[in-house]
Amino acid sequence: MSITLTKVKESQKHILRNLYSLYLHDLSAFTAKLEIGEDGSFHYESLERFWEIDGISPYFIKLETDIIGFLLLLERPFLKKENDFGVNDLFILNQFKGKGWGREAVNLLFEQRKGKYFVIELEENRPAVSFWKKLYAEAGIEYQERQKVMDEEPCLIQTFTV
Numbered sequence: 001m002s003i004t005l006t007k008v009k010e011s012q013k014h015i016l017r018n019l020y021s022l023y024l025h026d027l028s029a030f031t032a033k034l035e036i037g038e039d040g041s042f043h044y045e046s047l048e049r050f051w052e053i054d055g056i057s058p059y060f061i062k063l064e065t066d067i068i069g070f071l072l073l074l075e076r077p078f079l080k081k082e083n084d085f086g087v088n089d090l091f092i093l094n095q096f097k098g099k100g101w102g103r104e105a106v107n108l109l110f111e112q113r114k115g116k117y118f119v120i121e122l123e124e125n126r127p128a129v130s131f132w133k134k135l136y137a138e139a140g141i142e143y144q145e146r147q148k149v150m151d152e153e154p155c156l157i158q159t160f161t162v
Helices: 008-032 047-051 102-111 126-139
Strands: 003-007 056-063 068-074 085-093 118-124 145-149 153-161
Touching: 003 102, 003 118, 008 047, 008 068, 008 085, 047 056, 056 102, 068 102, 068 153, 085 102, 102 126, 126 153
Parallel strands: 085 118
Antiparallel strands: 003 056, 056 068, 068 085, 118 153, 145 153
């Protein structure tokens, strides 16, 4: 079985919206900033911008033909500073977690897109912090890390080059 990254078409944004609600639900375990909407789902308010702004690129993570998650990549021209890419969000459905598919998706991204990256995690999101640090170690990626408060949340930011 193989993993692919497929750019999300605007006609598929309803699928991405549903996945984002699940992602935000998972993320709500690590922050009090996320609240459920009146309709019973979590909302990502900026979703429409993904197809309006150059350099915000959502990808479905597919296992064969099945969508098992998504990745939100920030790139130029949206990014204007020293980084070429930023992995803004990475989500794998629970039934596929712990099987290496997220790692395989990120490694595929790194094969396809070389450059200087940044990744940001909430400090409280220990599973995400552990995932990324294990990935760096396995891939032999040397990274620099710093702490920064973003939107009143303590975060870790790693920068590295692939």
